[in-house]
Amino acid sequence: LVSPVILCGGSGTRLWPLSRQSYPKQFVPLVGNNTLFQDSVIRLSEGFDGIDFLAPTIVTASDFRFIVAEQLAQIGIDPGTILIEPQSRNTAPAILAAAHYLAETDPETILLVAPSDHVLQDPVAFHAAVKKGLAAVEAGKLVTFGVKPTRPETAYGYLELATLPNRLDAAVDLEKFVEKPNMARAIEMLETGTYLWNSGIFLFKAKDILAAFDLYAPDLMPPVTNAVSTAKSDLGFLCLDPAAWADVEDMSIDSGIMEKADNLAVVPFEGGWTDLGAWDAVWRETDPDADGVVTAGGATVIDCENSLIRAESENLEMVGIGLRNVMAIAMNDAVLVADMARAQDVKTAVAALRQKG
Ligand code: GDD
Ligand code: MG
Numbered sequence: 001l002v003s004p005v006i007l008c009g010g011s012g013t014r015l016w017p018l019s020r021q022s023y024p025k026q027f028v029p030l031v032g033n034n035t036l037f038q039d040s041v042i043r044l045s046e047g048f049d050g051i052d053f054l055a056p057t058i059v060t061a062s063d064f065r066f067i068v069a070e071q072l073a074q075i076g077i078d079p080g081t082i083l084i085e086p087q088s089r090n091t092a093p094a095i096l097a098a099a100h101y102l103a104e105t106d107p108e109t110i111l112l113v114a115p116s117d118h119v120l121q122d123p124v125a126f127h128a129a130v131k132k133g134l135a136a137v138e139a140g141k142l143v144t145f146g147v148k149p150t151r152p153e154t155a156y157g158y159l160e161l162a163t164l165p166n167r168l169d170a171a172v173d174l175e176k177f178v179e180k181p182n183m184a185r186a187i188e189m190l191e192t193g194t195y196l197w198n199s200g201i202f203l204f205k206a207k208d209i210l211a212a213f214d215l216y217a218p219d220l221m222p223p224v225t226n227a228v229s230t231a232k233s234d235l236g237f238l239c240l241d242p243a244a245w246a247d248v249e250d251m252s253i254d255s256g257i258m259e260k261a262d263n264l265a266v267v268p269f270e271g272g273w274t275d276l277g278a279w280d281a282v283w284r285e286t287d288p289d290a291d292g293v294v295t296a297g298g299a300t301v302i303d304c305e306n307s308l309i310r311a312e313s314e315n316l317e318m319v320g321i322g323l324r325n326v327m328a329i330a331m332n333d334a335v336l337v338a339d340m341a342r343a344q345d346v347k348t349a350v351a352a353l354r355q356k357g
Contacts, residue, residue, distance in 0.1 A: 002130065002203075003080075003109050004044035004056040005098040008037050008068065008116035009088050013350040014278040014343065017334035018312055026116040027067050030276055031285055037068070038075050040116040043123040045077055051131055053112075055080030057102065059094045062086055065237050083231075086242035092251035093224055095202075096213050097240055100228040103206035110137055111209065113202040113253075118275055119285055125271030133203045133267045136171035141265040142212060143171055143203040144258070146196030147273045152186035155277050155344060157198035157254050159266050160189075174264035179254040196266065198254065199273055208263075216260040223247035279327045279336075280343035283308040306340065 012025035019025035026037040034042070044053050058079050060068050065084055072079055083097060095113055102109045112130060120126050133143040146159045160176040177198065181189065189195040202209075213220060227244035258264065274285050286294045293304050297311030299318040308327040311318035318330050325340040336346065 001052050001054055001110065002112050002134075003054045003102055004041075005095065005102075005111050005113045006037070006040055006044070006056050006058050006116055007060075007091060007094055007113065008040075009059060009061040009064065009085055009094060010115075010117065011088065012117065014346045015276070015282070016346055016350045016353075017329060017331050017336055018310075022063060023067065024064075025276065027064070027071060030282060031119060034075070035071055036118065036276060037116040038071050039120075040114055040118065041072065041077055041079075042075060043120060043126065044112065044114060046123070046127075051127060051134075057098050058082045059098050060084065061088045062239070069236065082237045084237045084239040086240060086245045089245070089248045090250045091253040092213075092217060092256040093220060093245075093248045095209065095253050096217075096220055096224045097228055099206045099209045099213075100225055101231075101238075103210060104228075107205070107207040107210070109206045110134070111202075111204060111206055113204075115200045115275070117277065118199070118201075118273060121272030123271075126269065129267045129269045129271070130203060133171050133265070136265040136267075137203055137205060137208075140208055141171065141173075141204070141263050142208060142258070142261055143265050143267060144174070144177075145199040145201045145203075145269045146266040147199050147269055149190050149195065149197050152183060152190045153197065154180060154183055154186050156180065156275070157200070157258070158186075158189050158195045159198050159264075161194050161196065161266065163194060171265035171267045174266050177254070177258045177261075177264060179252070179259055196268060198258075199269060200254075200275065202253070209257075212257050212261050212263075217251060217256050220248060220251065220256075278343040278346065279308055279329065279338075280340050283327065283340065308340070 008026045011021055012019035015025040027035050029035050056079055062084050136143050157179040159174055162175055223244050227240040230241040231238050276282055283294050288294045292306035293301050295309045299309040299311045301320045304320050304323040306325050307323045309320045310329045312331045327338050327340050329336045
């Protein structure tokens with residue numbers, strides 16, 4: 001039995017202006033008909049040879065609770081629990097809260113922690129990878145899923161292996177976890193050939209991740225334990241206690257725990273994976289025409305190459321002429337025009353806009 005924990009409390013700022021503070025990317029149908037969140041839930045609810053998924057625990061921010069409930073209803077999936085954070089404190093507290101909550105029933109419970117901003121082309125291959133990870137989990141490992149890098153990406157964490165075996169049947173121990181390197185380091189790691197991208201999907205027993213938090217992030221323990229034990233049910237949501245949560249510090253699971261832990265194992269995953277983190281990833285993920293041009297919303301393009309041109313609202317006429325490596329995303333109240341190579345910098349722009357108020 002595997003207990004899925006789905007994280008969907010992030011704000012997705014690099015996909016502005018489509019992804020907004022009040023309605024972030026995971027709740028938008030970016031590619032295909034379902035939203036990324038819905039696809040994340042669906043692929044962890046189908047049984048597969050040897051894996052039985054329990055009802056998922058969804059961890060999200062208070063602002064998104066009704067979106068979550070509505071999107072689950074649309075796909076006809078009953079969540080086990082929707083756990084609500086009074087404020088976003090990044091992934092470490094979200095995962096710790098879920099682990100505490102699930103450990104109350106059984107500390108041996110196996111958690112499959114999954115983000116909700118990914119596209120996985122082959123769910124069957126993913127299930128097979130999860131199955132490979134289970135033996136390592138039984139041995140007390142914290143298991144990550146690694147993807148072979150195809151470019152020097154600075155938006156991902158990297159997993160260093162002793163050697164990269166040709167055929168991988170089981171989880172292998174990890175040498176080192178490196179979260180979001182700079183470009184020089186990313187180029188180096190790609191050339192070395194013994195690094196995989198961290199997919200951000202984790203598999204472990206509740207008691208083992210709790211032990212890791214005890215060791216590497218002991219200050220998170222008291223306020224998160226407190227917030228879980230005094231959580232209150234409200235309209236079908238389980239709300240973590242706001243007073244206790246106020247003392248919880250911001251921390252990512254990657255730099256807070258995974259970079260420090262010495263019991264990590266990795267299952268290489270080759271089923272096709274993308275984090276739709278920024279517009280260049282959306283462009284790469286959507287089949288472009290022969291010129292590498294991706295459009296949406298009926299935008300008209302003339303003599304453009306390697307560009308993403310999206311009209312994101314009805315009755316919006318959009319035209320691109322002679323563009324190279326440009327992304328243009330237009331909405332009724334906001335327009336982004338940028339160099340495709342600067343996709344990560346949208347985050348900085350959003351921070352500046354928030355300052356402006
Ligand atoms: N509940 C909750 N609360 N969820 C959160 C919070 C929070 O405060 N912050 C982020 N999330 C969710 C996001 O919605 C997303 O689904 C997931 O947790 C991961 O957060 P991101 O903010 O998207 O992380 P990232 O993409 O920058 O980096 C992580 O994922 C990469 C691969 O996708 C890291 O794990 C990297 O190492 C990894 O390569
Ligand atoms: Mg992400």
